[in-house]
Amino acid sequence: QVQLVQSGAEVRKPGASVKLSCKASGYTFTSYYLHWVRQAPGQGLEWLGRIDPNTGDTHDVQRFYGRVKMTRDTSTRTVDMDLSSLTSEDTALYYCVRERVGGYFDHWGQGTLVTVSS
Amino acid sequence: QTVVTQEPSLTVSPGGTVTLTCASSTGPVTSNHLPNWFQQKPGQAPRTLIYFTSNRHSWTPARFSGSLLGDKAALTLSGVQPEDEADYYCLIYSGVPGWVFGGGTKLTVL
Numbered sequence: 030q031v032q033l034v035q036s037g038a039e040v041r042k043p044g045a046s047v048k049l050s051c052k053a054s055g056y057t058f059t060s061y062y063l064h065w066v067r068q069a070p071g072q073g074l075e076w077l078g079r080i081d082p083n084t085g086d087t088h089d090v091q092r093f094y095g096r097v098k099m100t101r102d103t104s105t106r107t108v109d110m111d112l113s114s115l116t117s118e119d120t121a122l123y124y125c126v127r128e129r130v131g132g133y134f135d136h137w138g139q140g141t142l143v144t145v146s147s
Numbered sequence: 148q149t150v151v152t153q154e155p156s157l158t159v160s161p162g163g164t165v166t167l168t169c170a171s172s173t174g175p176v177t178s179n180h181l182p183n184w185f186q187q188k189p190g191q192a193p194r195t196l197i198y199f200t201s202n203r204h205s206w207t208p209a210r211f212s213g214s215l216l217g218d219k220a221a222l223t224l225s226g227v228q229p230e231d232e233a234d235y236y237c238l239i240y241s242g243v244p245g246w247v248f249g250g251g252t253k254l255t256v257l
Binding site for chain 1: 148181182183185187192193194195198199202204234236238240244245246247248249250251
């Protein structure tokens, strides 16, 4: 069955970077986009960006001004997201979610909690 | 920057019907925006209910239906169950800016 398994919780100081992982199984890895979504405590969902595991092409939210870098490793069926220059506003649960091209979202990862605190 | 607006909260009685809507600041929501709907219960990851405007997943109960209603995307729950109490989010494709979530609707079943 389709599974998206995310890496464990992270704690970082302001100004640091964090790398989150999402490991896919149960389907053809290169046939679906993977998106990153976050949710700050008590807040709504926010789309961060997506990667095409087939080509490595990415599309992310412009307002992050290059702080987000998404990569994929087809050998390990994993997508990573690096988020740099962290501030307390980046404290959130980060999710990966799969999309079949054309707007067909389906499976979600379990989420990774990132806490940014001095 | 596209802003997607949903009702902040709605209340429905068990067995009743309720419609949640999703509006875009850039104009009418159409099928070209590829609307998706998600349900999130406390402490859980979101779950996709509806994709591409009106298509249910295999796990989506038949009481959930998606549509376009006037200038908005809509999610209708018919025969609401107590377990439908949750937060609901729409997501639309906005072109170059990418995908944008609505602010979410907190649905109370009372």
